[in-house]
Amino acid sequence: MSRTPSTPQPSRAPGTDTPENDSPTLLGVRGEERLDLSVAERRYIRQRSWRLLADLARPVKWKLILTAVLVVISNAARAAFPLIIAWAIDWGLPEIVSTLEAGGSAGTVMAVVGGTYLAAALTAGLLLGTYTWMTARVSQAMLLDLRVWVFRHTQRLSLEFHETYTSGRVISRQTSDLESLRELLDQGVSSLVSGMMFMLFTAASIFILDWRSGLILLVAFIPVTIAVRWYQVRSEAVYRESRVSSARMIVHFVETMTGIRAVQAFRRQRANDEKYERLATKYRDDMVRSLNLFGVLQPTLVITGNLTVVALLLFGGFRVLDGTLAVGVLVALLLAGKRVFQPMEQVAMFYSSFQSATAALEKVSGLLEEMPTVREADRPVPLPAAEGRLEFRDAVFGYGDGKVILPEFDLTIPAGQTVAVVGQTGAGKSTLVKLIARFYDLSSGSLTLDGVELNELSQADLRRNVVMVTQEAFLFSGTVAENIALGRPDASDAEIQAAAQAVGAHEFILALPEGYDTDVTKRGGRLSAGQRQLVSFARAFLADPAVLILDEATSSLDLPSERLVQAGLERLLGNRTALIIAHRLSTVEIADRVLVVHDGRVVEDGSPAELIASGGRFAELHGAWRNSLVSGDE
Numbered sequence: 336m337s338r339t340p341s342t343p344q345p346s347r348a349p350g351t352d353t354p355e356n357d358s359p360t361l362l363g364v365r366g367e368e369r370l371d372l373s374v375a376e377r378r379y380i381r382q383r384s385w386r387l388l389a390d391l392a393r394p395v396k397w398k399l400i401l402t403a404v405l406v407v408i409s410n411a412a413r414a415a416f417p418l419i420i421a422w423a424i425d426w427g428l429p430e431i432v433s434t435l436e437a438g439g440s441a442g443t444v445m446a447v448v449g450g451t452y453l454a455a456a457l458t459a460g461l462l463l464g465t466y467t468w469m470t471a472r473v474s475q476a477m478l479l480d481l482r483v484w485v486f487r488h489t490q491r492l493s494l495e496f497h498e499t500y501t502s503g504r505v506i507s508r509q510t511s512d513l514e515s516l517r518e519l520l521d522q523g524v525s526s527l528v529s530g531m532m533f534m535l536f537t538a539a540s541i542f543i544l545d546w547r548s549g550l551i552l553l554v555a556f557i558p559v560t561i562a563v564r565w566y567q568v569r570s571e572a573v574y575r576e577s578r579v580s581s582a583r584m585i586v587h588f589v590e591t592m593t594g595i596r597a598v599q600a601f602r603r604q605r606a607n608d609e610k611y612e613r614l615a616t617k618y619r620d621d622m623v624r625s626l627n628l629f630g631v632l633q634p635t636l637v638i639t640g641n642l643t644v645v646a647l648l649l650f651g652g653f654r655v656l657d658g659t660l661a662v663g664v665l666v667a668l669l670l671a672g673k674r675v676f677q678p679m680e681q682v683a684m685f686y687s688s689f690q691s692a693t694a695a696l697e698k699v700s701g702l703l704e705e706m707p708t709v710r711e712a713d714r715p716v717p718l719p720a721a722e723g724r725l726e727f728r729d730a731v732f733g734y735g736d737g738k739v740i741l742p743e744f745d746l747t748i749p750a751g752q753t754v755a756v757v758g759q760t761g762a763g764k765s766t767l768v769k770l771i772a773r774f775y776d777l778s779s780g781s782l783t784l785d786g787v788e789l790n791e792l793s794q795a796d797l798r799r800n801v802v803m804v805t806q807e808a809f810l811f812s813g814t815v816a817e818n819i820a821l822g823r824p825d826a827s828d829a830e831i832q833a834a835a836q837a838v839g840a841h842e843f844i845l846a847l848p849e850g851y852d853t854d855v856t857k858r859g860g861r862l863s864a865g866q867r868q869l870v871s872f873a874r875a876f877l878a879d880p881a882v883l884i885l886d887e888a889t890s891s892l893d894l895p896s897e898r899l900v901q902a903g904l905e906r907l908l909g910n911r912t913a914l915i916i917a918h919r920l921s922t923v924e925i926a927d928r929v930l931v932v933h934d935g936r937v938v939e940d941g942s943p944a945e946l947i948a949s950g951g952r953f954a955e956l957h958g959a960w961r962n963s964l965v966s967g968d969e
């Protein structure tokens with residue numbers, strides 16, 4: 336069953352359209368690690384979680400209602416057993432005795448009593464089976480929707496979000512949090528609801544049998560309520576802490592494993608071990624605290640349940656001796672009294688998973704409340720094939736609410752120009768080109784491609800017209816051909832090979848164990864940094880954008896591979912608009928124009944020859960490069 340098309344995709348994030356949305360400090364993931372929430376803040380988060388559940392439940396609303404009806408009927412039937420037994424003893428037995436004494440047959444009475452019991456047992460059993468099956472279907476459908484929703488949403492959040500939220504936290508949302516929700520939805524909810532129903536019906540049956548005994552039950556409920564409330568308040572706080580500590584543990588784990596090269600290069604293993612152990616111990620302590628709480632609750636419930644049965648027996652027993660209470664009623668009261676608190680333990684046990692699922696739901700709903708800062712225009716201006724003229728006007732940019740990185744500037748890059756961007760580290764070169772790829776939006780001012788504001792283009796047109804190749808040259812799992820065709824999945828084999836040939840990647844790809852079909856994750860398919868770079872050039876060549884951005888794409892390569900890459904690079908540039916951030920002289924030399932960036936401003940702008948002649952920063956850099964060439968570094 337594929338439910339993906341019906342995945343809830345509300346036009347809003349949960350919680351963004353409500354009048355109670357008065358907690359901007361908690362919007363999205365901001366309040367995630369806070370343990371000191373005010374009452375209003377707690378309410379805000381709880382409402383957001385409920386709205387998410389409601390969004391998920393909407394597509395399966397009728398199945399949920401049917402399940403609830405089955406739960407009610409099945410538990411009513413279960414709770415009726417003691418009543419039937421009382422009726423069998425107090426009416427059925429005397430009836431059988433008198434019928435037999437009158438010389439008749441007791442078959443009819445036995446059939447009525449036995450039949451009623453059997454009907455109740457069958458109803459309870461069959462409905463229990465049916466609602467368990469339905470619950471599994473409903474919960475799995477809701478989880479599938481949520482899983483897909485979280486993935487789609489997280490993938491669409493802007494870079495700005497991912498840079499601060501870290502992949503470890505995203506992973507813990509998608510794994511441990513969804514796992515807690517699965518546990519709750521699979522078994523927790525049906526056990527909770529069915530346990531509550533059973534208690535309610537059983538308590539009602541006690542009142543029907545004998546209201547005085549019902550009063551004893553009411554008294555017993557006082558300590559039970561106090562104990563449950565005590566547990567509820569404390570475990571809520573502990574669970575909140577345990578979610579935070581488990582997320583920290585996962586974040587550290589993911590960070591260590593994703594940065595394993597740096598970890599080994601800097602011999603960080605011991606320090607990382609210690610930190611991980613500290614975080615894991617904190618998580619263990621939180622879990623132990625929560626189990627201890629349950630260790631207090633459970634005996635309280637068991638003791639109260641047993642004392643209630645004793646009280647019912649004493650109170651009822653004397654009345655049976657007096658003849659004011661029927662034996663069958665006493666037996667039924669004892670049976671019901673013993674059973675009434677049984678679900679309480681189950682309810683309390685599932686309350687733990689309910690707590691952890693609530694905490695998980697709070698975090699997941701926070702993640703879903705986050706909105707991309709870089710958004711697609713409502714009515715995009717079509718630009719299927721751009722020429723590649725770029726223009727910044729009065730442009731200002733700073734990351735998030737932080738300081739201004741690029742103060743007001745104007746810059747025009749005509750279509751087809753190859754521009755090298757140089758400058759000291761931290762000068763703002765990457766920032767400048769990331770704005771052109773629209774990873775971020777300007778704080779103010781305008782940036783246009785062929786006269787159209789970048790934020791008015793559709794994502795599809797933008798990605799077709801502007802392609803950025805970064806230093807890391809990321810390869811996705813799959814074949815070399817699939818990796819080249821990333822920007823144009825419909826490309827034919829011939830087009831893929833032509834692109835590889837154009838950038839000089841064809842020969843080494845053919846030498847791979849399975850040529851273009853080699854899996855890049857397999858041993859034989861592991862590519863060197865230069866080869867990966869060439870694959871990403873082929874990818875960009877095939878995508879054939881009007882504007883190409885190369886962010887330090889050649890800086891980390893050694894000489895032989897750089898020569899290879901350099902040749903591919905020249906063919907890739909062709910006559911499209913290109914911005915190249917380069918630390919290498921060889922790359923700068925192929926540029927028509929050089930921009931020297933310093934403290935977020937373009938301080939020099941001209942052809943390489945002009946800038947060398949003018950004797951400014953570029954001339955200085957150029958001199959240093961020349962010297963390094965002489966000393967054999969390049």
Ligand SMILES: Nc1ncnc2c1ncn2[C@@H]1O[C@H](COP(=O)(O)OP(=O)(O)OP(=O)(O)O)[C@@H](O)[C@H]1O
Pocket residue numbers: 498734737740758759760761762763764765766767
């Ligand atoms: N994601 C970010 N969030 C906040 N500040 C950032 C972010 N990325 C860069 N910066 C800041 O912006 C400034 C410019 O950084 P940028 O990466 O553009 O420099 P660069 O010239 O490309 O440097 P390098 O040559 O070292 O890559 C730096 O002060 C940096 O600290």
